[in-house]
Amino acid sequence: MTSKDLLKVNNLKVYYRSPAGKVKAVDGVSFTLGENEVLGIVGESGCGKSTLATAILKLTRPPCYIEDGEVIFDGKNLLDLEGEDLRRIRWKELSYIPQGSMNSLNPVMKIGDQIVDVMMAHTEISKEEAKEKAGKLLESVGLPSETINMYPHELSGGMKQRVIIAIATALEPKLIVADEFTTALDVLVQRKVIEFLEERRASIGASMINITHDIAVQAMLAHKLAVMYAGKIVELSDVYTIFEEPLHPYTKGLIMATPVLGEKKVIRGIPGNPPNLLNPPPGCRFYPRCTIAENKCKHKSPPLMKIEEGRYVACWKYGGE
Amino acid sequence: MHAGNTEGNDLPEKFILEAEHLIKEFKARGGEYFKAVNDITFQVPREKPTVISLVGESGSGKTTTGLMVLGLLKPTSGTVKYEGKDIFKMSKKEFWEFRKNVQAIFQDPYEVYNPFYKADRILKITIKKFKLASSESEAKKLMVEALKDVNLTPEEALDKYPHQLSGGQRQRLMIARALLTRPRLIVADEPVSMVDASLRADILNTMLHLKKEYNISYLFITHDLSIAEYFSDRIIVMYRGVNVENGDINEVLSNPLHPYVKTLIESIPIPDPKRRWTKKIRFKIEDLTKREDSSRGCIFYSRCPVATKICSTKQPELVKVGKDHFVACHLYSK
Numbered sequence: 001m002t003s004k005d006l007l008k009v010n011n012l013k014v015y016y017r018s019p020a021g022k023v024k025a026v027d028g029v030s031f032t033l034g035e036n037e038v039l040g041i042v043g044e045s046g047c048g049k050s051t052l053a054t055a056i057l058k059l060t061r062p063p064c065y066i067e068d069g070e071v072i073f074d075g076k077n078l079l080d081l082e083g084e085d086l087r088r089i090r091w092k093e094l095s096y097i098p099q100g101s102m103n104s105l106n107p108v109m110k111i112g113d114q115i116v117d118v119m120m121a122h123t124e125i126s127k128e129e130a131k132e133k134a135g136k137l138l139e140s141v142g143l144p145s146e147t148i149n150m151y152p153h154e155l156s157g158g159m160k161q162r163v164i165i166a167i168a169t170a171l172e173p174k175l176i177v178a179d180e181f182t183t184a185l186d187v188l189v190q191r192k193v194i195e196f197l198e199e200r201r202a203s204i205g206a207s208m209i210n211i212t213h214d215i216a217v218q219a220m221l222a223h224k225l226a227v228m229y230a231g232k233i234v235e236l237s238d239v240y241t242i243f244e245e246p247l248h249p250y251t252k253g254l255i256m257a258t259p260v261l262g263e264k265k266v267i268r269g270i271p272g273n274p275p276n277l278l279n280p281p282p283g284c285r286f287y288p289r290c291t292i293a294e295n296k297c298k299h300k301s302p303p304l305m306k307i308e309e310g311r312y313v314a315c316w317k318y319g320g321e
Numbered sequence: 322m323h324a325g326n327t328e329g330n331d332l333p334e335k336f337i338l339e340a341e342h343l344i345k346e347f348k349a350r351g352g353e354y355f356k357a358v359n360d361i362t363f364q365v366p367r368e369k370p371t372v373i374s375l376v377g378e379s380g381s382g383k384t385t386t387g388l389m390v391l392g393l394l395k396p397t398s399g400t401v402k403y404e405g406k407d408i409f410k411m412s413k414k415e416f417w418e419f420r421k422n423v424q425a426i427f428q429d430p431y432e433v434y435n436p437f438y439k440a441d442r443i444l445k446i447t448i449k450k451f452k453l454a455s456s457e458s459e460a461k462k463l464m465v466e467a468l469k470d471v472n473l474t475p476e477e478a479l480d481k482y483p484h485q486l487s488g489g490q491r492q493r494l495m496i497a498r499a500l501l502t503r504p505r506l507i508v509a510d511e512p513v514s515m516v517d518a519s520l521r522a523d524i525l526n527t528m529l530h531l532k533k534e535y536n537i538s539y540l541f542i543t544h545d546l547s548i549a550e551y552f553s554d555r556i557i558v559m560y561r562g563v564n565v566e567n568g569d570i571n572e573v574l575s576n577p578l579h580p581y582v583k584t585l586i587e588s589i590p591i592p593d594p595k596r597r598w599t600k601k602i603r604f605k606i607e608d609l610t611k612r613e614d615s616s617r618g619c620i621f622y623s624r625c626p627v628a629t630k631i632c633s634t635k636q637p638e639l640v641k642v643g644k645d646h647f648v649a650c651h652l653y654s655k
Contacts, residue, residue: 044517186378187544191588191602213517216547216590220597239594257522258592259551262574267551269523273487 006174006207007033007056012069014048014055017062023277025051025064027231030304033175033224038201038208040222040239042215042254046274047228049211050099053179056209057096058086074174092122095168097178102160105152111138111163112148118167137166140203141196158189165197172204179211194221215258219243224310227251230274230285233304237311247313249290284316292317334405336364337505337538338390338423343399345385345562358382358389358396359562359620363555365506365540370532372539374549374570377559383542386559387508390540391425392416421451424499428511430491434483440494441479447501467497470534471527489520496528503535510542525552546589550574558582561620564639568646578648580625619651627652 014026026048033039041049054060056071058078071078073094081089090096098104106114115134119125125133135145141162152160161181168176178197182190198221201208210221218225219239226236227250235248246252253270272289275281281288284297296316304314345358359382363373375383388394390401392408401408403419411419427433434443444464447453454460465475471493478486478494486494492512499507509528513521529552531537543549549556550570557567558579566579577583588602603626619625619632631651639647640654 044519187546187585187588188378188602190590191598194590195598195601214590215518216592219592219594220590243592243594254518255592257518259547260592261547261550261586261589264550267522268526269519269521273489 004034005032006035006037006074008070008072009056010070010072012052012055012071013067014051014060014064015067016051016064018278021278022067024231024280025277026055027277027280029069029228029231029233031226031233031236033207033209035174035207036202036205038198038210038221038223040218040225041209041211041228042213042218042225043228044213044254044274046277048231048277049213049228050179052228053096053098053177053209053211057090057094057177059096088122090122091118091173092171093173094175094177095171095173097164097168097176097181099180099183101164101181102157105160105163107152109151110148111150111152111155115148115163115167115170119170122171133170134166137170138163140200141166142192156189157185158193161185161189161193162196165193165200169200169204169206173206176201176206176208177211178208180213181210182217183212183214190217215254227254230280231277232285232301232314233312234286234314235312236304237313241311247307247311247318248286248315249292250286253289284314335367336402337367337404338365339400339402340364340386340390341400341402343386343389343401344397345382345389345394346397356562357385360399361386361557361559361562361564362399363557363567365538370536370538371555372532372541372553373555373557374541374543374553375557375559376543376546376549378544380561381559382562383559384510385562387425387510387540387542391423391508392419417451421502422504423506423508424502424504426492426495426499426507426509426512428514430488430495430515431483433495434491436483438483439479440481440483440486443483443494444498444501447498451502453501463501464497467500468494470500470531471497472523473497488516489524492516492520492524493527496524496531500531500535504537506538506540508540508542511544512541513548514544521548528552546574546586558585563620564649565621566646566648566650567639568643572643572646576643576646578642578646578653579621579650580627580652581621584626619649 010030012026012029016023016025029052043049051064055066060066066079112131112134115137116127116130119130119133134148138147139145143159143162182193185193212218222239225239225242226233227248229250235242235251242251246255256268257270259267270289275285283299284302287293287297302314302316302320304312305318305320306312307318340361340363343358343361344356346354347357349355365371375386377383389396395409403423406415408419441464445460448460448463454463468475468478473490473493478490483491513524541553553570556570556573557564560581566573566582577586618634619637622628622632625632637649637651637654639649642648642653
């Protein structure tokens with residue numbers, strides 16, 4: 001871990017208890033995130049990306065639990081923290097924009113009060129100061145400061161999403177974890193919201209983990225991209241490299257399946273379905289769908305291997321024992 | 322305002338279906354009416370199967386248009402003609418014939434099925450309603466064929482309840498059901514917006530294959546321009562109920578002219594970091610929440626970066642700007 005690393009996730013395993021056994025939703029995920037860096041996590045539904053987000057924030061709730069691993073944030077293992085220690089660090093240092101968060105604003109509380117609440121709960125600040133700061137925050141995401149006197153129902157989806165950005169960045173956290181934060185928005189609104197979040201993030205120098213199934217959004221936003229498949233990261237690298245020369249057959253498949261406006265490329269799906277995570281196949285989890293699989297792939301799961309500096313792939317085709 | 326052929330004297334036989342000047346008004350709060358769909362016209366040609374995409378953001382009226390074409394919602398004014406006959410003035414028998422030939426696929430494969438009906442029962446309802454088979458074995462044969470057409474095996478689907486199928490399988494089942502009647506047109510409302518990229522590609526390719534194989538045209542309703550480009554022959558871009566630009570898909574997308582369509586194209590995330598957005602978009606999103614009177618002026622006036630005085634007072638008409646390319650913007654009016 002270099003001094004520039006803010007977050008280091010080590011061999012994280014997050015499982016769900018079910019009557020039929022353990023569902024291995026996240027199974028041995030490791031990565032590091034530098035300061036001021038945006039890591040995109042992409043993968044199809046059920047690949048474990050949201051479960052991973054909640055585990056990083058230690059927000060897992062039964063039947064989900066952390067089986068193993070570490071989440072080292074700023075030198076501390078977050079998974080060891082409890083109660084007040086955890087509460088103190090959340091929001092102030094770590095903030096979370098969950099899926100559908102714009103619908104989580106309190107409908108009977110004015111926008112300004114909701115922002116003030118957050119600031120007063122986590123910092124020593126007077127109500128007047130907090131209120132003034134709330135107005136400025138809203139302006140920083142392109143909303144008029146009068147928005148503090150409005151209720152959530154008076155705002156459109158895009159405006160609510162910007163209020164969420166204002167709240168999530170109010171205390172200038174070091175890390176923002178955003179989960180599908182533009183997914184239900186219209187194209188124009190999505191574009192604007194991404195611009196505002198990126199501007200806010202850059203101005204406070206935060207790092208970000210951006211989770212979405214949409215590789216196009218990742219291409220527009222992420223610095224590094226991790227591709228998840230069936231609970232594991234199968235490829236991780238600089239976003240330009242991964243789109244230019246994807247290595248893992250699954251990454252290639254995802255890119256091949258996505259149309260590009262103006263390019264008229266023929267798209268193709270990946271045959272087959274993801275494995276059941278209750279009883280994943282013993283070898284590579286992509287093995288049953290892989291067109292270049294060898295016998296070894298059936299029996300032994302490939303680890304995430306370093307190909308070159310900053311470029312990792314979990315596929316036996318690229319070496320490893 | 323004609324969406325495609327401007328000659329206006331085409332015989333109805335040239336088209337399977339014609340939507341003419343469709344308008345749908347809804348009563349808004351305060352007793353005022355607003356036009357969810359405002360003068361939409363298009364034709365589905367008979368000559369060759371055609372995919373017409375209706376593209377727009379939420380609230381643009383694309384779904385409402387689809388419902389009117391299906392005969393599920395009566396337009397405030399305007400007509401939908403199938404084989405030259407107004408579908409809302411058809412006899413029961415004629416409407417049954419129309420329904421058999423114009424089928425629908427909807428967005429949510431989780432909600433369209435009765436959870437207590439197994440897949441074979443779902444398919445049999447259609448077979449029975451349209452009298453497609455005279456015996457049990459014939460019905461079975463039809464079902465197996467339709468499933469095969471959408472790449473499902475009878476074992477995968479037939480004896481299963483909807484919850485036992487994956488999202489992709491359910492969506493395929495919905496297409497199989499629509500296929501049973503050998504329709505000439507399928508109205509597909511966001512059929513792939515809820516499935517993952519890989520499945521989405523498969524389903525679109527299946528639908529394209531069926532277009533060729535069985536001469537099926539589609540009215541494809543989507544918010545996604547990249548998918549519209551891949552899937553369609555023609556496009557109608559709707560904004561607040563209005564057809565702002567339409568024509569041949571390649572002509573429109575290679576040379577978009579309406580300021581809204583230009584902004585939309587600029588705002589689409591592209592799966593290529595080399596095409597990353599470099600400058601901020603000129604567009605106020607606050608304005609997106611305002612709903613204004615479209616009876617005067619251009620519907621896009623208040624948020625248009627290039628609006629002039631006339632735009633606030635006069636509604637622009639669709640004008641021909643290319644071989645098969647029409648735009649409703651004063652910049653291009655003569």
